[in-house]
Amino acid sequence: xxxxxxxxxxxxxxxxxxxxxxxxxxxxxxxxxxxxxxxxxxxxxxxxxxxxxxxxxxxxxxxxxxxxxxxxxxxxxxxxxxxxxxxxxxxxxxxxxxxxxxxxxxxxxxxxxxxxxxxxxxxxxxxxxxxxxxxxxxxxxxxxxxxxxxxxxxxxxxxxxxxxxxxxxxxxxxxxxxxxxxxxxxxxxxxxxxxxxxxxxxx
Numbered sequence: 001x002x003x004x005x006x007x008x009x010x011x012x013x014x015x016x017x018x019x020x021x022x023x024x025x026x027x028x029x030x031x032x033x034x035x036x037x038x039x040x041x042x043x044x045x046x047x048x049x050x051x052x053x054x055x056x057x058x059x060x061x062x063x064x065x066x067x068x069x070x071x072x073x074x075x076x077x078x079x080x081x082x083x084x085x086x087x088x089x090x091x092x093x094x095x096x097x098x099x100x101x102x103x104x105x106x107x108x109x110x111x112x113x114x115x116x117x118x119x120x121x122x123x124x125x126x127x128x129x130x131x132x133x134x135x136x137x138x139x140x141x142x143x144x145x146x147x148x149x150x151x152x153x154x155x156x157x158x159x160x161x162x163x164x165x166x167x168x169x170x171x172x173x174x175x176x177x178x179x180x181x182x183x184x185x186x187x188x189x190x191x192x193x194x195x196x197x198x199x200x201x202x203x
Contacts, residue, residue: 001030003125003154004102012064016097019056021067023115024104025076028069034059041070045088046079052088065096077110086118106139116148124150128158 001024008020021042022030031038036057044050045067057066073079092099101119106112116122122143126136143150 001033001102003123003156004100005030005033007123008064008098008100009061011098011100012061015063017063017065017095019065019067019092019096019099020059021099021101022069023080023101023111025069025072025079025111026104026109028072030066030102031068034066036066036068038068038070041068043070043073043079045070046082046084047073048084052092077114080111080114080118085115089118089120106142107135113142113146113148116143116150117146120149121151122148124153125156126153127156130157 001022004020008018012018020030022028022038023042024030025043028038031041036059040050041055045052045055052067055067055070057068059066079085089099089101101115103112103115124140124143140150
C-alpha cells in the first residue's frame with residue numbers, strides 16, 4: 001500500500017489530478033497510513049449507497065484525492081466485478097488525470113485479478129525476501145490468465161547487504177487535494193502486484 005501511495009503522490013507532485021482508491025475490500029489499510037476516515041468509501045459507491053463525490057476525501061497532498069475502501073463487505077469479489085467499478089474508472093477519467101487502485105494480494109483470491117482486468121495497466125509489487133520464485137510465477141500466471149495489462153514491477157524492502165550474503169527475494173503473500181467534482185478520476189492498477197504494496201503480490 002505504501003507503494004501505491006508513493007506512486008499517487010509522485011504524479012500529484014507533477015501536477016496531475018490523482019485519485020487514490022483503496023481497492024482491498026478484505027483488509028483495508030491505506031486510510032490508516034494517511035490518517036483518514038474509512039466510514040464511507042468504495043463499497044458504499046459499489047452498492048449504490050453513495051455517489052463518487054460523497055466518497056472522496058481531501059488529503060495532505062495537493063492534487064491528490066482519496067477514496068477509502070468503506071465498510072468491508074462479505075462479497076468483495078462480486079462488488080469489484082460489477083459494472084459500477086468499470087464505470088468509476090472510465091467516467092472517472094473525466095475528472096482525474098490518473099486513478100491509482102491499491103489492490104489485495106494476487107494469490108488465493110479473485111479480487112486482484114478482477115481489478116487488474118478492469119484497469120488500464122497493472123504494476124506488480126514484490127516484497128524482497130518474502131516469497132519463493134514459484135509463488136511469484138504463480139501470481140504472474142494468474143494475472144496473465146486474467147488478461148491484466150502488466151506494465152512493470154516494483155521490488156520493495158530490498159536489503160543490499162542481505163542480498164550480498166545470498167538471500168533470495170520475491171514477494172510475500174499476505175495483507176498486511178482536494179476532492180474534485182465528479183466528472184474526471186483515472187485508472188491504473190496495483191499488486192502486491194498493485195495499481196500497488198509491500199506485503200504480498202498485489203494489483
